[in-house]
Amino acid sequence: MSISILTIGDELIIGQVQDTNSSWIAKEINNAGLEVKKIISISDSEKDIINTLNLCLKESNIIIMTGGLGPTHDDLTKKVLCKFFNDSLVKNEKILDHIIQLFKKRNKVPNELNFHQAYLPKKCKIILNKIGTASGMWFEKNDSHVIALPGVPSEMKMMMENYVIKNLKLLFKPINVINKTINTFGLPETNLVEILEEWMDNLDKKVKLAFLPSYNRVRLRLSISGNNNESIKNIIDYHVKKLYKIIPQYIFGEDQTTIEESISKILIKKKLTISLAESCTGGYLSHLFTKISGSSKFFKGSVIAYNNEIKTNFLNVDPIIIQKYGAVSKRVVNQMAVNSKKIFKTDYSISVSGIAGPESDGTDKPVGLTWAAIATPESCLTYKYKFGKNRVSNIQRTANSIFFELLLHLRNSK
Amino acid sequence: MSISILTIGDELIIGQVQDTNSSWIAKEINNAGLEVKKIISISDSEKDIINTLNLCLKESNIIIMTGGLGPTHDDLTKKVLCKFFNDSLVKNEKILDHIIQLFKKRNKVPNELNFHQAYLPKKCKIILNKIGTASGMWFEKNDSHVIALPGVPSEMKMMMENYVIKNLKLLFKPINVINKTINTFGLPETNLVEILEEWMDNLDKKVKLAFLPSYNRVRLRLSISGNNNESIKNIIDYHVKKLYKIIPQYIFGEDQTTIEESISKILIKKKLTISLAESCTGGYLSHLFTKISGSSKFFKGSVIAYNNEIKTNFLNVDPIIIQKYGAVSKRVVNQMAVNSKKIFKTDYSISVSGIAGPESDGTDKPVGLTWAAIATPESCLTYKYKFGKNRVSNIQRTANSIFFELLLHLRNSK
Numbered sequence: 001m002s003i004s005i006l007t008i009g010d011e012l013i014i015g016q017v018q019d020t021n022s023s024w025i026a027k028e029i030n031n032a033g034l035e036v037k038k039i040i041s042i043s044d045s046e047k048d049i050i051n052t053l054n055l056c057l058k059e060s061n062i063i064i065m066t067g068g069l070g071p072t073h074d075d076l077t078k079k080v081l082c083k084f085f086n087d088s089l090v091k092n093e094k095i096l097d098h099i100i101q102l103f104k105k106r107n108k109v110p111n112e113l114n115f116h117q118a119y120l121p122k123k124c125k126i127i128l129n130k131i132g133t134a135s136g137m138w139f140e141k142n143d144s145h146v147i148a149l150p151g152v153p154s155e156m157k158m159m160m161e162n163y164v165i166k167n168l169k170l171l172f173k174p175i176n177v178i179n180k181t182i183n184t185f186g187l188p189e190t191n192l193v194e195i196l197e198e199w200m201d202n203l204d205k206k207v208k209l210a211f212l213p214s215y216n217r218v219r220l221r222l223s224i225s226g227n228n229n230e231s232i233k234n235i236i237d238y239h240v241k242k243l244y245k246i247i248p249q250y251i252f253g254e255d256q257t258t259i260e261e262s263i264s265k266i267l268i269k270k271k272l273t274i275s276l277a278e279s280c281t282g283g284y285l286s287h288l289f290t291k292i293s294g295s296s297k298f299f300k301g302s303v304i305a306y307n308n309e310i311k312t313n314f315l316n317v318d319p320i321i322i323q324k325y326g327a328v329s330k331r332v333v334n335q336m337a338v339n340s341k342k343i344f345k346t347d348y349s350i351s352v353s354g355i356a357g358p359e360s361d362g363t364d365k366p367v368g369l370t371w372a373a374i375a376t377p378e379s380c381l382t383y384k385y386k387f388g389k390n391r392v393s394n395i396q397r398t399a400n401s402i403f404f405e406l407l408l409h410l411r412n413s414k
Numbered sequence: 415m416s417i418s419i420l421t422i423g424d425e426l427i428i429g430q431v432q433d434t435n436s437s438w439i440a441k442e443i444n445n446a447g448l449e450v451k452k453i454i455s456i457s458d459s460e461k462d463i464i465n466t467l468n469l470c471l472k473e474s475n476i477i478i479m480t481g482g483l484g485p486t487h488d489d490l491t492k493k494v495l496c497k498f499f500n501d502s503l504v505k506n507e508k509i510l511d512h513i514i515q516l517f518k519k520r521n522k523v524p525n526e527l528n529f530h531q532a533y534l535p536k537k538c539k540i541i542l543n544k545i546g547t548a549s550g551m552w553f554e555k556n557d558s559h560v561i562a563l564p565g566v567p568s569e570m571k572m573m574m575e576n577y578v579i580k581n582l583k584l585l586f587k588p589i590n591v592i593n594k595t596i597n598t599f600g601l602p603e604t605n606l607v608e609i610l611e612e613w614m615d616n617l618d619k620k621v622k623l624a625f626l627p628s629y630n631r632v633r634l635r636l637s638i639s640g641n642n643n644e645s646i647k648n649i650i651d652y653h654v655k656k657l658y659k660i661i662p663q664y665i666f667g668e669d670q671t672t673i674e675e676s677i678s679k680i681l682i683k684k685k686l687t688i689s690l691a692e693s694c695t696g697g698y699l700s701h702l703f704t705k706i707s708g709s710s711k712f713f714k715g716s717v718i719a720y721n722n723e724i725k726t727n728f729l730n731v732d733p734i735i736i737q738k739y740g741a742v743s744k745r746v747v748n749q750m751a752v753n754s755k756k757i758f759k760t761d762y763s764i765s766v767s768g769i770a771g772p773e774s775d776g777t778d779k780p781v782g783l784t785w786a787a788i789a790t791p792e793s794c795l796t797y798k799y800k801f802g803k804n805r806v807s808n809i810q811r812t813a814n815s816i817f818f819e820l821l822l823h824l825r826n827s828k
Contacts, residue, residue: 011626011635013450014593015441018434022455027429036427038466039455041436044624052452055469071604073614074624113604152627154807179428190485190527200487210458210488212425213566221425276718282704283697286718290696293772293805295720301728302718304690304700310715310758314728344724358707391707393568 001172002037003029004056006065008049008077009151012041021066021156029064032165033174044068049080053146061144064164067151069134071113077148078121078137085139085146087121092135095120099133127163129155136163145171176229180236181212182220182243183257184250185404189213192220192247199242204235215397252407259403260288266410267298267348275344276302277315277336279327280354280370284395285403300344305336311353315339326363328353330371330382337375349375350402357389368394372402376409415586416451417443418470420479422463422491423565426455435480435570443478446579447588458482463494467560475558476582481565483548485527491562492535492551499553499560501535506549509534513547541577543569550577559585590643594650595626596634596657597671598664599818603627606634606661613656618649629811666821673817674702680824681712681762689758690716691729691750693741694768694784698809699817714758719750725767729753740777742767744785744796751789763789764816771803782808786816790823 005025011017022039029036037060042048049068056063068077082088096118103110110133117133120126127136127149134150136159147164149156184192189211193200203209206226212219222239226232244251253262267274276285286302289295303314308327311317317335325331336351354370355361370385383405387397419439425431436453443450451474456462463482470477482491496502510532517524524547531547534540541550541563548564550573561578563570598606603625607614617623620640626633636653640646658665667676681688690699700716703709717728722741725731731749739745750765768784769775784799797819801811 010622010624010637012437012453013440014444014637015437015439015450016593016595016635017626018432018437019453020432023426023429023432025429026427030428036429037456037462039426039433041453042451048451070625070627072607072625074622111604111608113607179430181430190525193486193527194525208424208488210424211484211486212431213484221430223424223428278697278700280704282709282713283692283700283716283718284704286692286697287701290694290698290718290720290770291806291809295696299696300721301724302697302716302720303728304697304704304716304718306704306710306716307714313757314715314717343727356704392705395705 001062002035002060003062003064003168004037004060005039006052006056006063007039007041007151008044008065008067009041010043013043021151021153024153024157025064025066025160028160028165029168030177030179032169033177034168034172035175044074044076046076046080046083049076050084053084057144057146062168063144063146064149065146066149066156069136069148069150071117071133081124081137081139081146081148082121085121085123085141087123087139089119090122092118092120092126095126095128095135098128102133127159130158130162131155138164138167175225176227176232177225178223178232178236180222180240181255182222182240182251183253183255184218184220184247185216185252185259185400187218187247187250189218192218192250195247196243199239199246203239206232207235207239215393216400249408252404258288259400259407261292263403263407263410264289264292264295264298266407268294270410272348272410273298273300273344273346274348274350275300275340275346277340277349277351278302278304279306279311279336279352280356281352281395281398282306282356285350285352285399288399288403300346303340303343311336315343326365328355328361328363328365328369328371330373330384333371333373334380334382337373338380341375347377348406350406351375352398352402354385354394354398356391356394358391370394370398372398374402374406374409376413381405381409415476416449416474417476417478418451418474419453420466420470420477421453421455421565422458422479422481423455424457427457435565435567438567438571439478439480439574442574442579443582444591444593446583447591448582448586449589458488458490460490460494460497463490464498467498471558471560477558477560478563478578479560480563480570483562483564485531485547495538495551495553495560495562496535499535499537499555501537501553503533504536506532506534506540509540509542509549512542516545516547541573544572544576545569552578552581589639590641590646591639592637592646592650594636594654595669596636596654596665597667597669598632598634598661599666599673599814600630601632601661601664603632606632606664609661610657613653613660617653620646621649621653629807629814631814663822666818672702673814673821675706677817677821677824678703678706678709678712680821682708684824686762686824687712687714687758687760688762688764689714689754689760691754691763691765692716692718693720693725693750693766694770695766695809695812696720696770699764699766699813702813702817714760717754717757725750729757740779742769742775742777742779742783742785744787744798747785747787748794748796751787752794755789761791762820764820765789766812766816768799768808768812770805770808772805784808784812786812786819788816788820788823790827795819795823
């Protein structure tokens with residue numbers, strides 16, 4: 001049993017749209033204990049779709065495809081699958097009724113294109129789209145399965161969760177797979193390898209190890225599969241425990257956990273609050289905190305002081321200090337953090353001021369220079385960064401770096 | 415001539431990491447007038463890599479692959495390509511020197527793994543990695559080309575821009591391709607089709623049209639290719655001009671332009687400024703503005719008033735109003751916007767307060783309810799949204815919706 005994922009759309013092939021569906025589908029399938037062989041993206045061309053289906057079915061017995069089920073003329077999937085499986089479209093009364101009800105609920109009137117979504121292939125199983133008009137389709141022929149889902153992520157996800165995964169698990173016995181990822185920050189990949197050499201040499205042979213570097217983070221993924229779930233879990237736990245003993249100060253979380261989520265857990269547990277005073281990161285740190293469900297328990301608010309006047313008026317930064325040392329300076333971020341902590345009445349506050357780039361700020365300071373500070377209940381710590389001239393990468397790397405410093409501080413303080 | 419893109423990594427196949435490289439490469443190739451046939455992701459397996467190379471070379475004569483060139487044991491690409499092209503690794507003195515210099519510049523000492531990056535296949539052309547240790551490799555055999563690049567996006571991009579695209583253009587005559595995308599907001603796909611029916615019927619036969627819906631946005635992509643660049647440009651311009659006449663009030667920009675970028679252009683041109691008062695969107699609107707290079711010309715700052723106390727203390731929202739109508743109410747966002755405009759001394763201000771979800775805010779108001787306001791130089795406009803229970807989607811859809819209202823207002827005001 002193996003699965004190929006096929007996403008269809010000219011927009012993918014010309015790089016206009018990032019294909020996020022296949023990655024999400026791959027994760028769900030992997031979590032269900034089934035295996036993805038390949039992910040393929042091709043254009044909206046009948047010939048390419050049919051060729052690729054033929055090729056994929058040689059390697060995999062299940063193809064999950066998304067896209068091309070919309071109501072407009074450029075959506076080809078339904079037509080092509082009819083041709084591929086020698087099928088034809090018929091009016092499906094149940095789906096027609098569903099479409100009418102859907103529009104009624106939205107106080108809208110369906111048009112011809114919407115109604116046409118009720119014409120579906122005869123031979124396949126129809127997967128109901130509770131929140132849209134594009135039905136899913138499940139074709140089966142000679143023990144091969146082709147499952148077509150809409151490209152709209154929310155619709156595709158609902159069908160995968162409510163129907164596809166369940167039915168795949170009934171058809172194929174899932175294997176036990178454990179993927180455990182340990183997220184580290186602050187050490188380059190090759191230095192990690194040096195420190196972990198002995199640990200790597202002693203890894204159980206069933207464990208597959210991978211290093212995933214991005215910016216100053218490196219994620220270590222340990223993978224294992226086997227028949228006995230408890231025994232493979234014990235193996236992973238044993239090696240992870242050893243890893244924590246070797247590099248405790250570089251680990252910020254496991255699996256999908258972000259640095260800010262690790263911070264939020266400690267803050268909530270210790271009943272501490274935080275506020276922010278952002279200049280060059282312009283709301284990004286605040287956004288990272290408030291993306292976390294329940295962030296109101298620890299996050300009180302921020303001032304985005306993009307303008308020097310705001311730094312003075314809202315955060316009481318001394319204008320003479322700004323004039324003397326510049327807005328991007330140790331003294332200014334110190335005042336921003338200390339004052340923001342006071343004004344917001346929080347236990348902690350982080351401040352950032354930098355030249356995000358690509359343009360200079362008109363001073364002789366280099367593009368990319370960033371100062372950040374953490375006001376703690378006891379003192380104020382300052383940090384200087386220089387990551388380069390790319391604006392978005394400067395914003396992201398600054399956020400990761402200062403959040404990691406806060407995490408270390410929170411872990412080490414009582 | 416056709417190109418396949420091949421990305422390698424278990425992390426892609428299990429859905430742990432989103433493959434952003436292939437989409438970026440596809441876009442660059444398309445912009446250069448060359449054609450991508452297929453994008454494929456596979457696991458770090460020698461067998462799979464060799465099988466896929468063989469399959470791809472039947473359809474395409476150029477394969478651009480990324481990933482697996484790192485210094486750690488799980489990186490297989492160099493070894494597999496040696497096998498595939500019957501080649502062997504030799505020490506490359508030039509690259510060795512480059513690695514030594516690179517570490518010297520960073521005040522670090524290379525280790526064995528770093529030095530091993532200087533061992534490279536004999537028969538291929540080596541592509542220098544100015545910012546890293548993983549060299550690119552260009553193999554050629556029987557008029558087929560296999561180009562291997564590192565998976566680190568910044569390193570891959572630099573090699574593509576400085577070497578690969580240039581050399582591909584020398585080898586293959588690019589065709590003229592124009593992709594023009596018109597971004598619309600506020601009309602569902604099927605209604606757009608109805609309104610545009612006549613326009614679509616009269617489209618030049620060379621023009622390929624696609625609808626790309628996501629949330630409340632629909633992007634219309636017009637594609638054309640041909641020998642005469644001016645003639646295909648005229649055809650696209652003609653149809654785009656007609657489109658603007660039919661649906662001017664729904665278009666917010668072209669190609670990669672975002673709603674906030676269109677806003678920023680008008681604000682800068684009219685020398686107007688804006689501030690924000692965000693509650694449930696928690697800094698996301700500020701981040702969207704400050705991502706734009708040059709945003710300090712129109713954006714002065716924000717208060718992220720996540721807590722009611724902050725709404726009162728920083729934005730002078732009447733606590734009696736909060737108590738009587740709740741923080742998520744028309745009156746509160748009205749006060750937030752009007753007061754923030756005053757405090758920040760800006761021409762405009764946007765405020766947002768809502769229950770982003772998935773948890774309720776403890777009142778009887780439904781999860782997903784969001785109020786937003788735009789304080790203009792003349793008055794204050796308020797808007798009510800309800801997008802569902804997903805936190806991140808609520809934040810994003812609110813941002814798009816209120817930004818679109820501001821854009822319409824700015825366009826219609828003198």
